[in-house]
Ligand SMILES: *[C@@H]1O[C@H](CO)[C@@H](O)[C@H](O)[C@H]1NC(C)=O
Ligand SMILES: *[C@@H]1O[C@H](CO)[C@@H](O)[C@H](O)[C@H]1NC(C)=O
Ligand SMILES: *[C@@H]1O[C@H](CO)[C@@H](O)[C@H](O)[C@H]1NC(C)=O
Ligand SMILES: *[C@@H]1O[C@H](CO)[C@@H](O)[C@H](O)[C@H]1NC(C)=O
């Protein structure tokens with residue numbers, strides 16, 4: 001029994017980032033579909049050409065639209081805190097006291113997967129990718145009637161990340177104890193286990209998680225720029241400080257906290273520094289950030305040689 005449980009908890013915590021990459025993949029397919037309505041090359045013949053693909057988005061089962069809708073719904077399901085306008089019948093308020101011990105409101109954010117952990121590193125990556133998705137494919141999300149849910153999901157993450165950045169050079173990177181959490185098979189609405197907080201700072205650094213959080217907030221500042229300028233500039237302010245913190249006090253968070261290598265093990269932080277600087281340049285137009293990426297892109301090991309794009313390795317993303 002114990003072994004079986006362990007097996008499940010090992011796999012279940014990677015669901016969130018995998019799903020986020022799925023959202024992007026689905027949208028890319030949708031756009032490709034739209035760009036090339038007929039995947040079959042036209043063969044000269046006497047028969048009339050195939051009917052064009054339907055232009056009205058469909059959410060029917062078995063379509064990419066359904067996969068997109070389900071992915072967005074997954075993020076809704078993962079929401080912690082006091083739910084507002086909840087769209088999921090079987091979810092309720094939970095984790096309302098997260099952060100209270102440190103006088104912080106860390107009640108929002110998304111649970112990682114089937115567990116009740118709030119892991120900052122993959123949650124921030126989710127925020128960055130969701131922002132990128134909304135920036136690139138706003139029209140498509142609107143067409144599917146999913147834009148508002150996507151924005152709500154994003155804001156649920158960024159509200160949490162802003163509060164987690166409780167002071168200059170301090171960031172809460174985790175709520176909950178993964179060892180305890182993974183042996184509690186309860187609902188988040190009724191969990192009673194302790195919810196300890198874990199912070200990085202100048203002496204216990206994590207350039208990867210601070211860099212990714214900076215990237216998420218810079219990217220989200222672009223998303224909210226036209227709808228809420230105050231919120232957008234607050235996100236950007238946090239992003240800039242977090243980038244400075246990440247760059248100045250360097251370290252891999254899963255070296256700082258070796259126990260965390262069992263969950264989201266970070267193999268390097270240089271990719272997150274480049275990724276954060278790229279998003280900051282995008283959000284500010286400030287050449288200093290562009291200069292940082294061009295100078296360090298050459299210097300940081302393996303920049304030109306990415307093999308995949310993931311919550312751990314953003315090199316491919318920095319080259320887009
Ligand atoms: C898709 O299938 C599920 C499971 O059978 C069903 O609950 C849902 O209503 C279907 N959705 C649509 C849009 O057909
Ligand atoms: C920095 O973080 C570490 C680990 O979270 C903690 O033990 C230490 O007290 C913190 N340092 C300061 C000055 O707050
Ligand atoms: C903008 O964001 C602020 C800060 O979260 C919030 O208080 C305010 O209601 C928002 N304004 C609009 C128009 O959404
Ligand atoms: C974490 O990553 C480091 C660097 O790649 C590696 O040396 C270490 O074995 C990994 N730890 C675990 C538990 O996977």
Ligand SMILES: *[C@@H]1O[C@H](CO)[C@@H](O)[C@H](O)[C@H]1NC(C)=O
Pocket residue numbers: 240286287288289
């Ligand atoms: C650009 O960013 C750098 C680094 O944060 C800052 O020192 C500089 O003042 C900024 N330049 C402008 C024009 O805002």
